[in-house]
Amino acid sequence: MSRVVGWVRSLLAPLTRTRAFRWLGPRALPMAERLTRRLTGGRVQVSGLLVPSLTLHTVGAKSGEPRASELMYTPDGAGSAIVAGTNFARGSHPGWTHNLLAHPDAEITVRGRRYAVQATRIDTDPDAREAAWLRIERQWPGYRAYERDAGRQVRLFRLRLVRELQAGRLAARAR
Template sequence: MARIVQAVRAAIAPLTRTRVFRTVGPVVLPAAERALRIATGGRTQVSGLLVPSLTLHTVGARTGGFRASELMYTPDGQGSALVAGTNFARGRHPAWTHNLLAHPEAEITVRGRRYAVIAERIDTDPEAREAAWERIQQQWPGYRGYERDSGRQVRLFRLRLVRELE
């Protein structure tokens, strides 16, 4: 089964780097993710059909309001999740990265289970940054191309698990 998933990822990954996807994806995917999150109580995500996915719950950097963002993540092999602020290769950092910089205490929902996490920015250490990108690219080939195409350094975070919430 793992080989099938890898083959499907390898086939679909190039499509996610097209202009069409980068135009349509930011509009269609978040709405589809929200609808499926509500319908399944957070147990299923559209992106979760191909890659590990989570819902990141943050406090807004400017508003102080609660925000939810569906994200692909890569397990780091030590119980934490790596997330990259690619924003569909757009020139601006996604809002959730600003929120984590302002309020690193956050929560995630993975397959319907909620956890408290602490976000650590890892892209300030070149060695850790390279290791994170290598791990992410093993999961989703070519994903780092979003960084090149965006014209900015993508913010990378490690979400360290604190505890499971009820």
């Protein structure tokens, strides 16, 4: 199965860097993800069919309201994941990165299970940043081109699992 997924990824990766995908992706994928999340109770994600995917639950940096974003992630050892704020190669950082900067304590849902995480920026250390990009591109070849095409330094975060998930922590903080 992993050979098939690798082969499909190598075929699809160049398509994700096209102008058409960058226009269509931000419009169609969030809608498809929300619908799939509702239908499967969060156990399946459209993006998760090809790459490891999670739903990141944050508190809005300005609004204080709960937010959810479906993201590709790259496993980074026991209990950690790397996420990249590529925003489909747009010139601005995605909202979820602003949320993590303001509120690094967050939660993720992976395959229907919710976990508490703490986010730390990777991009402040050039060596760690380079190592993270190499790991990401082993999973999705050419993904770093989004950074070049966006004309900005993409924010990279490491999400580390927190031992205990306090029920409703985000909801309480948003009030």
